Amino acid sequence: MNSPVLSPTIRRIVLEAVILSVLACVVGLGLNFKLVFNAFSGQAVSDTPVVDTMSKALTQDKEIEDGLLFPFPVSMGELDEFLADGALLIDSRSVEDYHSGHLAGAVSLPLGSLDAQLEDFKQKVPLERMLITYCSGYGCPDSFELGVRLLEEGYQEVMVYEGGYPEWRDAGKPVEKADQ
Amino acid sequence: MTIIGKITYHASRLILAGVFIYAGAVKANDIQDFAGQIANYQILPYAWNYLVAATLPYLELLCGLLLLLNMRVRPAVLVLFALNLIFILALLSAVVRGFDIDCGCFKPDAQQPTTPLAALWRDLGLAVLMIAVWLLRYAQMPKEID
DSSP states (O other), X not given: OOOSSSOHHHHHHHHHXXXXXXXXXXXXXXXXXXXXXXXXXXXXXOSSOHHHHHHHHXXXXXXXXXXXXXXXXXXXXXXXXXXXTTOEEEEOSOHHXXXXXXXXXXXXXXXXXXXXXXXXXXXXXXXXXXXXXXXXXTTOOHHHHHHHHHHHTTOSOEEEETTHHHXXXXXXXXXXXXXX | OOHXXXXXXXXXXXXXXXXXXXXXXXXXXXXXXXXXXXXXXXXXXXXXXXXXXXXXXXXXXXXXXXXXXXXXXXXXXXXXXXXXXHHHHHHHHHHHTTOOOOOOSSOTTOSSOOOHHHHHHHHXXXXXXXXXXXXXXXXXXXXXXX
């Protein structure tokens, strides 16, 4: 059936454009299937998480002592288990972001004001407590850097939840606002 | 078509090819970083950022290659024009919401990030080139399929 609006040439161009798009999507999904699957199933997004990338960048950018520890990455799927074991969630974003919404039960410890708050934090939270830092999801380095700092301060179990607030919120997990 | 028309057509086509092959290649090289850049716009649900990041670079690459090879030019330009419209809408939403983010148009960890407003002007310029390529391609071979 011929469309009265589109000429055969235009319809052919549109059809080829659609085929191009489908082809590119198939190639992209084929090459990155695991990444996309993990993202939709709430698992760590790849075998080489941001923590690895960040640790490499850190070792290249700064002179660091041998044996410096890096926080271990945890996925959303693993987070519930650690929280049940008594882990403390730490929001490394700004106070404003924390007030607008954070993971239920998380405490605010912005990386930017860490020096000012660290002593108070250490008095309230024992070094043996398991800590899980997070920030604004993938591409946000603050949670990793906060994790490194907390390990340097003597905390023994520090992990990073890379999906952060956006993944948690979009998965329908419990979130809170600061005034709740 | 006049010689000026031919020069304009090929110059526009090659500029677009270069821009989108480069953009697609650097994004495809680091899909996770690109997903983070898309997430900064706060438009899509979290996991969908990865779906877009996994497919969009290959669409840009494919269309850029077709433009470079001067094959299936109008289908490629149509796809890129549609993408460009989506980019412009996303950038507009970032500007309106006052987001101070890197546009994520090219290299994800660029030393000098491009603001959404600057990227908006660049995308409008690319749209003009796309329209030029479409029209001049038609003038060159109006009865051809492509």
